[in-house]
Structures are given as structure tokens and as C-alpha cells.
Amino acid sequence: MQEMTPGLAPSPHEAEDPTLAEDVQQLMRDARALAEAEFAFQKTRAAYAGAEAKGIALLGVVAVVLVFFAVMALVVGAVIALGPVLTAWGAMAAVTLALLTIAGICALAAKARLKRLKNAISDKKG
Known part of the structure; x- marks a missing residue:
């Protein structure tokens, strides 16, 4: 720190230093501006995500229909x-049986995964 001699004017550097109150006010203004900018950014980001989600959902539906x-x-x-x-009836029966077999295997796999998920969530063994 510099000692001030009585009767001398403060140096230009000392006169320009803001007070603590001014620093706090500037900090509050900066924080408010930052918060407003962040809010605007997140709002724009959410709008973009919503618009993209509509397109993604539409393309997903079209893909499922085509599959x-x-x-x-x-x-x-x-x-x-x-x-x-x-024969026609035999072919229809064979294809139907094959599809039902595949559906049954998928259902059993889904049931096993559901059971595993329930056990993981409830922390039970078995």
C-alpha cells in the first residue's frame, strides 16, 4: 500500500478504482445479463430440439410403416x-407357425428383460 501524504491529491489510478458497492453492482448487472443470455440460448435450443423431434418422429413412423x-x-x-x-393351406400354416414361433421367442425375451428390470429396480435377488 502507498501512504498518502497530507495535502496531495490522489493519483489518477487511485481515483479510478471503483468502490466495493460499485463492484457489486457491476457484478449484479453482469450476472443478470449472463442469466438473460443463457435463458434465451436455452429457449432457442429447446425450440430447435422440438422442431427436430417432429421431423425425427415423422421419419420414424414412415420407416416403421415401410418395414x-x-x-x-x-x-x-x-x-x-x-x-x-x-399346398396353399400347408404353406399358409407353415408361415403362420414360423411367425408365431418368432413372436413367442420375442415375447419370452421381453418377459425375461422385464423381470430383470423389475429386480434391478427393487434391488431383489431372483
């Missing part, structure tokens, strides 16, 4: 291809 039709074409093709070998 459904592709699987139906595969099923019809399998019935037609097996028709001469197993």
Missing part, C-alpha cells in the same frame, strides 16, 4: 413360394 409392408411382402412371398411344395 411393416416389407415384412408383409416377405410373408406373402413365402406363402406363394411354399405353395407348390406344401
Whole structure:
């Protein structure tokens, strides 16, 4: 620290130093400006995410519909291809049985995963 000699004017550097109150006020103004900017950024980001989510959902629905039709074409093709070998009724029964078997395997796998999830959530063994 510098000692001030009585009667001398403060140096220009000392006169420009803000007081503690001014520093706190400036800090509050800066914090408010930062908070407003962050809020505006997050609001814009949420709007962008919402708009993108609509497009993603639409593309997902279109993909699921197209996969459904592709699987139906595969099923019809399998019935037609097996028709001469197993007769029409036999081909239909074989394809239906195959699809039900696949569905059953998927259902059992889903049941096992659900049980595992319930056990993990409840912290129970078994």
C-alpha cells in the first residue's frame, strides 16, 4: 500500500478504482445479463430440439410403416413360394407357425428383460 501524504491529491489510478458497492453492482448487472443470455440460448435450443423431434418422429413412423409392408411382402412371398411344395393351406400354416414361433421367442425375451428390470429396480435377488 502507498501512504498518502497530507495535502496531495490522489493519483489518477487511485481515483479510478471503483468502490466495493460499485463492484457489486457491476457484478449484479453482469450476472443478470449472463442469466438473460443463457435463458434465451436455452429457449432457442429447446425450440430447435422440438422442431427436430417432429421431423425425427415423422421419419420414424414412415420407416416403421415401410418395414411393416416389407415384412408383409416377405410373408406373402413365402406363402406363394411354399405353395407348390406344401399346398396353399400347408404353406399358409407353415408361415403362420414360423411367425408365431418368432413372436413367442420375442415375447419370452421381453418377459425375461422385464423381470430383470423389475429386480434391478427393487434391488431383489431372483
